[in-house]
Amino acid sequence: MLDWFDQHGRHDLPWQVRDNPYKVWVSEIMLQQTQVKTVLNYFDRFMQRFPTVETLAQASWDEVAPYWAGLGYYARARNLHKAAQQVVAQGGFPTTLDGWMALSGIGRSTAGALMSLGLQQYGVIMDGNVKRVLSRHQAIAGDSMSTPVIAQLWQLATQLTPKQRNADYTQAIMDLGATICTSKKPLCLYCPVGEDCKAYQQNRVLDFPQKKVAKATPEKQAFVIILENSETGQWLWQQRPSEGLWGGLYCLPIIEQPELAAFEARFSLTAASSMPMVKHSFTHFTWFLTPQVFEINTAQLEGLQQYFVASQWLDKQQAVDKGIPKAMLKVLGQS
DNA sequence: AATACGGGGTC
DNA sequence: GACCCAGTATT
Numbered sequence: 001m002l003d004w005f006d007q008h009g010r011h012d013l014p015w016q017v018r019d020n021p022y023k024v025w026v027s028e029i030m031l032q033q034t035q036v037k038t039v040l041n042y043f044d045r046f047m048q049r050f051p052t053v054e055t056l057a058q059a060s061w062d063e064v065a066p067y068w069a070g071l072g073y074y075a076r077a078r079n080l081h082k083a084a085q086q087v088v089a090q091g092g093f094p095t096t097l098d099g100w101m102a103l104s105g106i107g108r109s110t111a112g113a114l115m116s117l118g119l120q121q122y123g124v125i126m127d128g129n130v131k132r133v134l135s136r137h138q139a140i141a142g143d144s145m146s147t148p149v150i151a152q153l154w155q156l157a158t159q160l161t162p163k164q165r166n167a168d169y170t171q172a173i174m175d176l177g178a179t180i181c182t183s184k185k186p187l188c189l190y191c192p193v194g195e196d197c198k199a200y201q202q203n204r205v206l207d208f209p210q211k212k213v214a215k216a217t218p219e220k221q222a223f224v225i226i227l228e229n230s231e232t233g234q235w236l237w238q239q240r241p242s243e244g245l246w247g248g249l250y251c252l253p254i255i256e257q258p259e260l261a262a263f264e265a266r267f268s269l270t271a272a273s274s275m276p277m278v279k280h281s282f283t284h285f286t287w288f289l290t291p292q293v294f295e296i297n298t299a300q301l302e303g304l305q306q307y308f309v310a311s312q313w314l315d316k317q318q319a320v321d322k323g324i325p326k327a328m329l330k331v332l333g334q335s
Numbered sequence: 336a337a338t339a340c341g342g343g344g345t346c
Numbered sequence: 347g348a349c350c351c352a353g354t355a356t357t
Binding site: 033035070184244245280281283325327 | 336338339340341342343344345346
């Protein structure tokens with residue numbers, strides 16, 4: 001594995017540094033459930049704006065949000081921001097696995113990565129790459145997301161991870177999973193551990209890791225409320241509550257059918273027009289969003305802003321600068 | 336044990 | 347369209 005890594009591993013990613021746990025930390029959070037290629041579009045910009053844990057800790061959430069907007073899983077950014085403040089309050093980075101895990105947004109695998117890649121100490125990880133490599137190498141049956149299989153994989157990973165060149169091994173097994181032992185078209189002929197891979201020996205590589213059959217993603221309908229101040233051209237935007245979907249980002253008001261009726265009645269409004277429906281798919285549901293355009297008069301501005309909590313009048317560029325989800329860009333693209 | 340939580344890469 | 351990705355927190 002280590003020889004293969006020296007020759008064929010990835011060595012030039014911007015967070016591959018030996019002297020900066022903060023850089024490694026930010027990258028690990030961005031990389032949770034997110035591919036390297038995607039993170040490359042965000043990492044340098046974030047590090048330039050928040051070069052140290054102190055700068056991040058001192059910033060407000062509204063300063064952080066634009067640098068995460070579009071990357072998804074916004075709880076990661078909230079947790080990272082909060083954890084930066086924890087680190088500064090503690091007077092420095094954790095030095096133990098449990099110390100890292102005590103920080104918001106850091107679980108067992110990220111803590112292991114930080115011990116290994118961040119601090120050059122002993123650490124074990126369990127990401128999608130490791131799950132796939134190990135479950136194939138040992139031909140591990142059973143749902144790879146189930147508690148017993150996860151426990152078995154952790155046991156195996158801990159046993160296989162060396163103390164010598166620990167960080168190189170950590171990087172090696174991820175690189176192997178990302179470039180050779182890939183999900184769809186694995187390149188087993190180039191695998192450094194193909195000879196003793198049980199799945200390969202059985203010609204069943206694609207049978208692992210085993211997963212339960214996914215259930216259908218539910219569909220939901222809602223309306224996007226477009227309220228335009230005809231004098232300024234601004235729309236009413238809402239900062240979403242920090243918990244939940246798109247937490248802390250700015251968004252046009254989204255309401256469902258009953259709330260739309262109540263809203264129209266409250267202000268004696270009817271939608272002047274509706275723009276084409278926007279379909280937006282998440283991991284856990286698909287949203288069909290119908291933008292409803294309302295013509296309003298200036299006497300209503302105050303009342304409307306009161307009605308929608310945490311709302312303010314912004315032109316489109318202002319909203320984009322504050323950080324909006326991708327679905328709102330779709331809506332803007334149609335207007 | 337199941338669910339919430341984004342968005343893009345890739346076939 | 348379906349599956350996957352350097353997972354974690356909450357229910």
